[in-house]
Amino acid sequence: MPINVPKFFRSVRYALHGLKVMVYSENNARIHLVSTVLVILLGIFLQIDFRDWFNLLLAITLVWVTEAINTAIEKMVDMVSPEYRKIAGEIKDLAAGAVLVAAIFALVIGIMVFQAYLPWEEWLEEGFKL
Numbered sequence: 525m526p527i528n529v530p531k532f533f534r535s536v537r538y539a540l541h542g543l544k545v546m547v548y549s550e551n552n553a554r555i556h557l558v559s560t561v562l563v564i565l566l567g568i569f570l571q572i573d574f575r576d577w578f579n580l581l582l583a584i585t586l587v588w589v590t591e592a593i594n595t596a597i598e599k600m601v602d603m604v605s606p607e608y609r610k611i612a613g614e615i616k617d618l619a620a621g622a623v624l625v626a627a628i629f630a631l632v633i634g635i636m637v638f639q640a641y642l643p644w645e646e647w648l649e650e651g652f653k654l
C-alpha cells in the first residue's frame with residue numbers, strides 16, 4: 525500500500541492545531557510553555573552537556589504529552605458530561621494527576637541537572653568568609 529504524503533502533512537497540521545488549541549485554552553499549558561523556554565535558555569546559558577539535554581528534553585516532553593492527553597480528556601468529558609457527575613470529576617482528576625506526576629518528575633530532573641552547574645563550593649567559601 526503506498527504512503528500518502530499530502531495526507532501525512534495534513535495530519536501534522538491538525539496535530540499542530542491541537543497544540544495551539546491547548547496553549548490558547550489551558551492556563552497550565554501556558555505555564556509549561558514559559559517553563560520550557562526558560563529551561564532551554566538556562567541550558568544554553570550554562571552550556572549543559574549532551575546527557576543533561578537528553579534528560580531535560582525527556583522530562584519536558586513527558587509534561588507536554590501528558591498535558592495534551594489531559595486536555596483531550598477534559599474536553600471529551602465536557603462534551604459527554606457537561607452536567608455535574610462524580611465520575612466525570614474523577615476522570616478529570618485522574619488525567620490531571622498524570623500531569624502532576626510528570627511535572628514533579630520534570631522539577632526533580634531540572635534540579636538534579638542544574639545544581640551540578642552551580643558554583644556551590646565558591647558560595648560556601650564566601651559564606652564562611654562572612
Ligand SMILES: Nc1ncnc2c1ncn2[C@@H]1O[C@H](COP(=O)(O)OP(=O)(O)OP(=O)(O)O)[C@@H](O)[C@H]1O
Binds near residue numbers: 607
Ligand atoms: N462535569 C463535572 N462533574 C464533576 N466534577 C467536575 C466536572 N467538571 C469538572 N469537575 C471538577 O472540577 C475540576 C476542574 O475542572 P476542569 O479541569 O474542567 O477545570 P476548570 O478550571 O473548571 O476549567 P478549565 O481547565 O477549562 O479552565 C475537575 O478536576 C473536577 O474535579
